[in-house]
Amino acid sequence: MKPAPFIHHAPRTVDEAVALLSEVAAEDGRILAGGQSLVPTMAFRLARPGHLVDINGVAGLDRLAVEGGWLSIAACVRHARFHRPVEDGPLGRLLTAVVHHIAHYPIRTRGTFCGSLAHADPASEWCLVSATLDAEVIARSRRGTRTIAAADYFQGIMTTALAEDELLAEVRLPRLAADTRFGFEEFSRRAGDYAVAMALVAFRVADGVVVEPRVGVGGAEVFPRRIAEAEAVLVGQPMAPAVFRAAAEAAAAAVEPLEDLQADAEYRRELVAVMTRRALERAAA
Numbered sequence: 001m002k003p004a005p006f007i008h009h010a011p012r013t014v015d016e017a018v019a020l021l022s023e024v025a026a027e028d029g030r031i032l033a034g035g036q037s038l039v040p041t042m043a044f045r046l047a048r049p050g051h052l053v054d055i056n057g058v059a060g061l062d063r064l065a066v067e068g069g070w071l072s073i074a075a076c077v078r079h080a081r082f083h084r085p086v087e088d089g090p091l092g093r094l095l096t097a098v099v100h101h102i103a104h105y106p107i108r109t110r111g112t113f114c115g116s117l118a119h120a121d122p123a124s125e126w127c128l129v130s131a132t133l134d135a136e137v138i139a140r141s142r143r144g145t146r147t148i149a150a151a152d153y154f155q156g157i158m159t160t161a162l163a164e165d166e167l168l169a170e171v172r173l174p175r176l177a178a179d180t181r182f183g184f185e186e187f188s189r190r191a192g193d194y195a196v197a198m199a200l201v202a203f204r205v206a207d208g209v210v211v212e213p214r215v216g217v218g219g220a221e222v223f224p225r226r227i228a229e230a231e232a233v234l235v236g237q238p239m240a241p242a243v244f245r246a247a248a249e250a251a252a253a254a255v256e257p258l259e260d261l262q263a264d265a266e267y268r269r270e271l272v273a274v275m276t277r278r279a280l281e282r283a284a285a
């Protein structure tokens with residue numbers, strides 16, 4: 001099938017883009033970034049936006065920069081930019097470890113980090129990274145600029161705190177201390193498919209025990225999130241198999257798993273335990 005008719009807008013600046021978006025938002029006007037989620041849904045006529053505000057020609061939106069303690073990722077930074085570490089520390093290596101699980105190479109050359117957050121699929125790897133690391137989302141509209149904490153940003157399946165007239169201009173990820181250990185594990189039915197369940201963990205070790213643990217789970221619930229119950233099990237404990245098993249079980253007990261054709265709730269809960277334990281073991285290795 002072909003998409004329903006729409007009007008294509010090609011702004012050159014962020015101000016032009018947000019002005020256009022505010023004019024067309026009421027007619028289901030949408031931002032077009034990489035098009036890797038939006039265009040297929042338009043082709044199937046599951047989405048029929050009357051207007052597309054194409055941000056691919058907007059100056060400065062391909063910006064990827066380290067600024068103080070943050071990695072700043074602007075709206076048109078493609079997944080493929082992370083095929084190699086974009087900064088020297090553990091954050092750069094973490095993003096590179098994760099990106100290869102996102103779709104396939106051609107999709108990664110077009111799809112964007114910020115587009116993934118705007119789309120907010122429960123199984124989006126970048127959404128999991130953003131939730132686990134407490135990212136900041138910078139939203140721009142005619143009304144001004146606001147910063148949304150990741151913990152407030154995700155609200156449901158493909159539902160976020162972003163208003164219809166807001167451009168997700170940038171995501172900021174906190175840089176990780178040089179001695180941060182991390183592990184990422186994903187289960188999907190085929191390479192490149194969306195995750196059925198996945199876990200991202202990060203922590204430091206001081207005086208032989210785990211400090212500042214982060215345990216994030218994605219694909220299993222309506223949106224990815226940190227699991228405080230699992231983090232509480234880890235803090236102050238040695239990197240030991242029994243501790244990792246207990247944290248993984250705590251994560252599995254805490255989630256309210258989705259059910260779909262790929263997995264029922266019981267199977268997803270089991271996957272959360274296995275992915276979390278393996279991610280912790282990978283971080284410890």
Ligand SMILES: Cc1cc2nc3c(=O)[nH]c(=O)nc-3n(C[C@H](O)[C@H](O)[C@H](O)COP(=O)(O)OP(=O)(O)OC[C@H]3O[C@@H](n4cnc5c(N)ncnc54)[C@H](O)[C@@H]3O)c2cc1C
Nearest residue numbers: 030031033034035036037038103111112115116118124168
């Ligand atoms: C076969 C296939 C497999 C895939 N597998 C995975 C996978 O394993 N993991 C994964 O995470 N993704 C996967 N994807 C999706 C892919 O990563 C997309 O690139 C991503 O979800 C959306 O990014 P985009 O830039 O393409 O956004 P678009 O498709 O351009 O837009 C998606 C939605 O977000 C909105 N939007 C986009 N950017 C902005 C912005 N800056 N501000 C406000 N709204 C915005 C659009 O209006 C639209 O509603 C897959 C896609 C395909 C086709």
